[in-house]
Amino acid sequence: MSTNRPEPKSILITGATGGIGGELAKRYARPGRTLILWGRDEEKLRKISAVCGGRGAKIISRQIDLAKGQDALSAFYEDDAIAQCDMVILGAGLSDIKTPKDLTEDPQKVLQLALVNYTAPVTLATAAARRMIPRKGGRVVLIGSVSAYYELPFSAAYSSSKAGLASFASAARLGWEEEGIKVIHIAPGFVDTQMSQRLKGSLPFLVSVENAAKRIMKAIHHNEEECIFPWQFRILRVAERLVPQFLRKRILKSIRADQE
Numbered sequence: 001m002s003t004n005r006p007e008p009k010s011i012l013i014t015g016a017t018g019g020i021g022g023e024l025a026k027r028y029a030r031p032g033r034t035l036i037l038w039g040r041d042e043e044k045l046r047k048i049s050a051v052c053g054g055r056g057a058k059i060i061s062r063q064i065d066l067a068k069g070q071d072a073l074s075a076f077y078e079d080d081a082i083a084q085c086d087m088v089i090l091g092a093g094l095s096d097i098k099t100p101k102d103l104t105e106d107p108q109k110v111l112q113l114a115l116v117n118y119t120a121p122v123t124l125a126t127a128a129a130r131r132m133i134p135r136k137g138g139r140v141v142l143i144g145s146v147s148a149y150y151e152l153p154f155s156a157a158y159s160s161s162k163a164g165l166a167s168f169a170s171a172a173r174l175g176w177e178e179e180g181i182k183v184i185h186i187a188p189g190f191v192d193t194q195m196s197q198r199l200k201g202s203l204p205f206l207v208s209v210e211n212a213a214k215r216i217m218k219a220i221h222h223n224e225e226e227c228i229f230p231w232q233f234r235i236l237r238v239a240e241r242l243v244p245q246f247l248r249k250r251i252l253k254s255i256r257a258d259q260e
């Protein structure tokens, strides 16, 4: 049966050594598909490549630091020349917060975070679109966060990097849609991975990594433009429009966050 949602044959996943990226890699692994798996940690990369290879996918793996933007761009061109990606999932990310004892976030971490969370994904997304357009289309998936929608005073760098990514997704979608490129922006709430496990205190509406991956794959399959999950955060997005600015600021300033 013909479908206008062709299954991707060649997928680049950044952050494949992480919780969400690793789960997506496993679920996308199958015979006839090439997975280009990128990560920084050599051992984790070896393990996830072995698992995905064991499921029948052809694996190209690369140990890379995405804070080195030029290296990442060159690596993309090299891997794409071999495997002609028809989907990129840009999932690598770093988080950091200002704990109650800090005056500000750590500037050194802010620099890394801006490079990994914003500069690298928008650069790779653009390079991928440029390669996919002459091949008549493809998908660019950007893993952001619900924090994109909130000015979080304890994580100005993280929340604004994700806000930048959300804004990039909207603009790029308009720019590329007539060229056959689908831009899919994923905005998860808390997902149970190493990233969220560093946070102290309660994590409302926490989702397992398995459920997060299923939800993301559904959004990709249906070419959803923006996928906010779990559903409680979609309700909040609507409800918050009714909250006056002064109250919004007061609520945001009252949130206490801490990490290991």
Ligand SMILES: NC(=O)c1ccc[n+]([C@@H]2O[C@H](COP(=O)([O-])OP(=O)(O)OC[C@H]3O[C@@H](n4cnc5c(N)ncnc54)[C@H](OP(=O)(O)O)[C@@H]3O)[C@@H](O)[C@H]2O)c1
Residues within 6 Å of the ligand: 014, 015, 016, 017, 018, 019, 020, 021, 039, 040, 041, 042, 044, 064, 065, 066, 067, 091, 092, 093, 094, 095, 116, 143, 144, 145, 146, 187, 188, 189, 190, 191, 192, 193, 194, 195, 196
């Ligand atoms: N977990 C959550 O609650 C949550 C919520 C909303 C959004 N997100 C987003 O979801 C994405 C995946 O996060 P996760 O929860 O799966 O976290 P995770 O388990 O900590 O994974 C993070 C991934 O990013 C990679 N990475 C970090 N810095 C890198 C660098 N300099 N160069 C290359 N790769 C780098 C890590 O590679 P190595 O491990 O090899 O260093 C790892 O693969 C992130 O973009 C995150 O912001 C997560």
